[in-house]
Amino acid sequence: MQTRPMRADARRNHDLLVAAAMAVIAEKGPDASLNEIARRAGVGPGTLYRHFPTRDALLAAVFQGRLTRLCAQAEELAEAMPPGEALVAWLRLLITHAMTDHGLGARMMLATSSAGVDCWAMLRGAAERLLHPAQRAGSVRADVEFVDLVELTAGIAQVTADPGRAERLLTLTLDGLRRPRDTTEQTAATG
Amino acid sequence: MQTRPMRADARRNHDLLVAAAMAVIAEKGPDASLNEIARRAGVGPGTLYRHFPTRDALLAAVFQGRLTRLCAQAEELAEAMPPGEALVAWLRLLITHAMTDHGLGARMMLATSSAGVDCWAMLRGAAERLLHPAQRAGSVRADVEFVDLVELTAGIAQVTADPGRAERLLTLTLDGLRRPRDTTEQTAATG
DNA sequence: TATAATACGGAGAGTCTCTCCGTTTCAACT
């Protein structure tokens, strides 16, 4: 996979397209017309399709920047707080990310490999950087895995656009719906 | 809201359209062409739009039957099991429903009022019929509300198509990600 | 500057949604 330097005009159009896509998607949602994005970028539709063969490829390019920042924040949190709190704080950031642009963030998070950018791998690195210490510290149950975190977070982000509701659902997910079992309930067979 | 009897041909076409929609959506997903549904039903596009002004109205009609059955099952479970178990069993059914037709079920569950069929009200009745007893019995925390159940369930259904994963995420949501607090961790300030 | 490789642009084919209106069908009344 050797990346030979792009021709100057190609590079310029690539950047114009990503910028236009960011603007149009922010205002019209993830189903915005690709035609309009091309128009806004000042290029023809053909050019758009040459750079980004599928809609998802374009979306991935738009989100790569945000995702990179999100993963960097995981590292910062890990160094600034105790493991359990750091994880929770990052999950909050993750939900915010997943809610951007009408739930588009969540859609990208779930895409295993969206043409070039491997969101999955990036997220996995960041999430496990926080999850494993939190588990070692005993703040999070040991059987929780990376994929659980991402799917639950993405799910919450997709069902509501209201940050207050999202916060509420995240809290519930962290603590569980069942009553805390410091009572007598022993749950003989829950399977 | 007086419902005068439909004309015979109107009634017939209505039913043909719902049947066609069910078939086409099952095979092509929720974004299936409305044109094709009309064609399959043997009517013109105009007729389809007269009966169902929006896509969601048609989808709601398709799902009304399934939803009705789901709500009836809530009643049956309530009579057959202890409150806590009944709720969990019904949530399992709810997720299955939410996953049908490529996550379309979840989309309908979240639609507050989809042209005629008020899914929200139906679900609310069924869910609270199970939730409140479960809370009185102490199986579920008292601050959980109907809307929490629906949103969490719909979220799970939308992020995965694999029943195994859905089951896993439901279990996690019921029990929480945090470690059960029979340990020493007291969480002074988690905000 | 000449030339091959690369990228561009936009016309156009095919599809989809949704509307409009002339035509047909139904049901109520004589």
Add this chain to the structure above:
DNA sequence: AGTTGAAACGGAGAGACTCTCCGTATTATA
């Protein structure tokens, strides 16, 4: 049964979108 007004039908068509193809223009290299 026959008449008639209302209700419903159907399909042509406007407008928008996705994606392709290929003649033209631009870029890098010699």
